[in-house]
Amino acid sequence: MNVDVQAAPAxxxxxxxxxxxxxxxxxxxxxxxxxxxxxxxLAGMPVVxxxxxxxxxxxxxxxxxxxxxxxxxxxAVTAEAKAAALARITTSTEYAAFADCDLVIEAGTExxxxxxxxxxxxxxxxxxxxxxxxxxxxxxxxxxxASTDRPEKFIGLHFMNPVPVMKLVEIxxxxxxxxxxxxAVQALALKLDKTISVAEDFPAFIxxxxxVPMINEAVYALYEGVASVDGIDTGMxxxxxxxxxxxxxxxxxxxxxxxxxxxxxxxxxxxxxxxxCPLLVKYVEAGWLGRKTGRGFYDYTQTPPRPTR
Ligand code: NAD
Numbered sequence: 184m185n186v187d188v189q190a191a192p193a194x195x196x197x198x199x200x201x202x203x204x205x206x207x208x209x210x211x212x213x214x215x216x217x218x219x220x221x222x223x224x225l226a227g228m229p230v231v232x233x234x235x236x237x238x239x240x241x242x243x244x245x246x247x248x249x250x251x252x253x254x255x256x257x258x259a260v261t262a263e264a265k266a267a268a269l270a271r272i273t274t275s276t277e278y279a280a281f282a283d284c285d286l287v288i289e290a291g292t293e294x295x296x297x298x299x300x301x302x303x304x305x306x307x308x309x310x311x312x313x314x315x316x317x318x319x320x321x322x323x324x325x326x327x328x329a330s331t332d333r334p335e336k337f338i339g340l341h342f343m344n345p346v347p348v349m350k351l352v353e354i355x356x357x358x359x360x361x362x363x364x365x366x367a368v369q370a371l372a373l374k375l376d377k378t379i380s381v382a383e384d385f386p387a388f389i390x391x392x393x394x395v396p397m398i399n400e401a402v403y404a405l406y407e408g409v410a411s412v413d414g415i416d417t418g419m420x421x422x423x424x425x426x427x428x429x430x431x432x433x434x435x436x437x438x439x440x441x442x443x444x445x446x447x448x449x450x451x452x453x454x455x456x457x458x459x460c461p462l463l464v465k466y467v468e469a470g471w472l473g474r475k476t477g478r479g480f481y482d483y484t485q486t487p488p489r490p491t492r
Pocket of ligand 1: 211215234235236239290293297300301319320321341342343344436
C-alpha cells in the first residue's frame with residue numbers, strides 16, 4: 184500500500200469516528216461508472232447504479248457481466264463470486280434510489296454545469312450523513328463541493344480507466360473536506376484493493392498533470408516535424424521504457440479528453456507552458472478523437488492500426 188504518510192491520520196487519534204460505507208451509489212453508468220460499480224460489488228457492497236439514460240444502464244450491466252466473465256476465465260474471480268456481485272447491483276433512473284446510501288460516487292459527464300445539476304437534484308434525496316465523491320479528472324473539488332449542501336462531506340475519488348484493472352486511485356480533499364470523510368473514503372479504496380495517492384486540489388491532480396502535458400509535447404514534436412508518429416512512439420517505448428507510446432496513449436484516452444485537460448491546466452494555472460498544441464486542436468475539430476472514432480494519430484480501420492503521419 185502506498186498511502187502518502189503526510190496525509191495519514193495522526194497516530195492514536197481516537198477522537199475521529201470513521202463513518203462506515205456499507206452501501207454505495209454511483210451516478211453515471213458510462214465507462215467509469217460501470218467500472219466503479221463493478222469493483223464495489225465484487226468487494227461485497229450493495230451498489231445502486233443510476234443514469235438518466237436507461238440505455239446506458241442496460242449497456243453498463245452487460246459490460247460489467249462481460250468484464251467479470253474475463254476475470255472468471257483468468258481465474259481471478261470465481262463464478263460464484265461473479266454471480267453474487269452481479270446480484271448486488273441494482274439500477275435506477277431516479278435519484279431517490281440513493282436514499283439509503285452511505286456514499287454516492289459521481290461519475291457523470293466531465294462538464295461542470297452537468298455535475299452541479301446532478302448535485303442539486305441528488306442531495307435532497309440523501310440522508311444527512313451521506314458522503315459524495317466525484318470521479319472528476321480535472322474540475323476543482325473545492326468548487327464542486329461548495330455547490331452542494333455538504334462541502335465537508337465532499338471529496339475527490341479519482342479512479343483510472345479501466346477501473347477493474349488499474350491499481351491506482353487518487354484521493355483529493357477540497358478545502359472544506361473533513362477528516363472522517365477522508366478516512367472513510369481511504370478505507371473504501373483499500374477495501375477495493377487499490378493503491379492510494381493523495382493529491383492536493385490543483386488542476387488535474389497528479390497523474391494527468393504530468394501525463395497529459397507529456398502527450399501534448401509529443402503532439403508538438405509531431406507538429407514541428409521532429410519525427411513521425413512511429414518515430415515518437417517507438418522512441419518513447421524503447422527509449423523511456425513506456426508500455427505505450429504517447430500518441431498511441433492519446434488515441435486510447437481520447438483526443439478531446441486530452442485537449443480539455445490541457446485547457447483546464449492552461450486556464451487553471453495561467454501558464455503558457457500548458458498551451459494546447461494547435462495540431463491537437465485541429466484533430467479534435469476534425470472529429471479525429473482516437474480509437475473511439477476509428478481515427479486519431481493512428482487509423483484504426485486497418486490492422487494493425489496505421490500511423491497517419
Ligand atoms: P461517460 O460519458 O462514458 O459517462 C457519463 C455518464 O453520465 C453517461 O452515461 C451519461 O448518461 C451520464 N449522465 C449525464 N448527465 C447525468 C445526470 N444528470 N444524471 C445521471 N447521469 C448522467 O464518461 P466517463 O468517461 O465515464 O467519465 C465520467 C467521469 O469520470 C468524468 O468526470 C471523467 O472526467 C472521469 N474520468 C474519466 C476517465 C476516462 O478515462 N474516461 C478516467 C478517470 C476519470
